[in-house]
Amino acid sequence: MAQTIWSGLTMGAIFALIASGFTVSLIPTGVFNFAQGALVVGGTFLTYQWLAKAGMPVIPAVAVNVVIGVVAGALCELITVRPLRLGRAVGGGPSELVTTVGMATALVGVYGLAWGYDPLRVPFHGPTEVVTILGVRMEPVEILLVLGAVAIAFALHAWFKYTRLGHACRAVAEDRDAATLRGVNVNLLSIGAFAAAGGLAGLAAFAVGPVTLAIPTLAHTLALGGFVALAVGGEQSFVGGLIGGFGTGIVSALATRYIGADATNISVLAVLLISLTVRPAGLGGVAAVRSV
């Protein structure tokens, strides 16, 4: 069972990283960027390109990936969100969800054209010897993935809670008009948030790629997993998303191991339904108060 739980934690870490990316762009914009999964998959292809084909050292490859991710994230905002915002004060409607889904689909097509649809093995330029901890066999890249997801979630939580820019983002999330009146540049925050989420995707891809392989069609699977993690954890909570991701991964792995393959997707759906029933705002979310 411990081995199965570790498998669940590994998969859950990937979902948590995607959920963190969703939350970064969601807080200051109110937009759920469905293309986040596609950005991570793009990062895995670029990782393959730099490490397996170009023979680039790891540090420069990571830096290039993050820069490209930042640019890609910014372009996502400019193409899928900004045009819909023109003349509209309030964001985060269904239109942006549709356009980001379209962006995700377009990116998948681009990856297929550039690298083909056959899966590619993404190398990991770190230790590869399996280690055994408390009877559980773990690959070093899996340990990096789990610890990385935890570190990133807490770092982002701290940034949004204790920094001036983080406060500005939360102010926009609470009341966009009031934040604008107080001098917050909401458009710059919007593009910055998407760019940051893109950079996070590029960074995460270094650990995600060696585990999942680089496959264009994986984008939607990862996005759905990240969405469940976000829904369970609460849409503005990084720690909640982390717990949601781990929980979803563990439940899914245990269901697959002890019930069967048919139970995998059903178990994830069950997690989602139960959490939304018991705590609709999510584990880390706060129920919104509305005056009537």
Next chain:
Amino acid sequence: MKITRLAALLAVPAACFAAAGCGSSGTEGGASASAQGNKPAKGDGTFTVAFVGDRSGPLKTLGTNVYNGLQAAADYLNENGGINGEKVKIESVNDNGDASTSVQVLLKYLTTHKAPDMVWSGIESNSTSALLPVISKRGLFSYSYQDGGGLLGEGTTGKYPHQFTTFPPSAVPVGVVADHFKKMGYKKVGIAEESISIAQGERPYMLKALDERGIKHELVQMPATATDVTPQIDKLKSAGADVLYYNGVAANVGYGMAARAKLGWKVPVVGGMAFAAVDPTSLASKKALDDVKFVNFKVTDSAEDRPNLDIVEQHIAKYGGVNGVGMNVVTLTWDAMMATAAAAQQAKATTPDALTKALESGSTPSEKYATISEYSYTSTNHEPKITDAVHDAYTIIGAGPIVHGRVNSFEK
């Protein structure tokens, strides 16, 4: 004046109907013939093959190799007088790897072109199963890379009278694997099966083959969307299997081999027919492929010297050789064209009825088959009959890089 204008108005549609009637009586593709299904036009000096498959989508690699295989076979046949003196021409109908698109594009092709002499009905089972009813309804002759999920086996010819495949039934390769397990003395087989139709379709044959040989088995299923199958492999390890039969494809193979290596489970692995659909060395490290084999056609093993393979390789070289798939993809396609040519020669005709009757006669010998030395069909079964020749076409190959369609096993 009014009567004249009215007569002029009525004359236009009347003239159109008359022209259509004249047109239909002049060709076999007109209204009366289409009621019975398209019949290929004769006497134009060309044997046209319409290839329906993926040339641009997720299965582009497979589709391109099948198409190139048809082109190579067409070139060879044309060098040797064509099919009954008719030049063989291959036309591509791209379905982008989508089953519903395959039907739409074929229907569009049939309405804008004269009926082909042969249709290559898809490259994977979903498309083939969607295309076969359309092709059958129009009375067209077709071959496909596989059987559309059991649509061309025993007892199906009433529904698909002119449709054939060169791919033998699943019972054959799983029998080869089961014989290998028996020979090696394995007591319990752990079966890891990806939840896809090709793997699930093999399951009853494998379980039956193992039961017949007195070998125990434990089965786990892996979701097609899974990116980690460690729990399932761990379950088989806990069950005490002394060999792993791995029936997954593409990325799933990479996940499975990685899971086995991570768990330190050093039992031998034998992969199913789809194991090497994508080169396993591109999915898993050499270490993870240690003591890994898979069942496939001998023509895919670089250690095997098969008749006529040199002719196939010579002709496929013009199209860049075999890339990203096993050689059997091209040779099974090649064999379909050779069988069609042999049937046409035997029947002295190329109509669907004549070709079918010749193929069903039991033996359409050709000296130019590359995968299996002979193909036998019956009036009730349009899959190759299971004969010694079919059994002889398979082998267990050690994993290794696939270069131009042939596996260079690490074990050599």
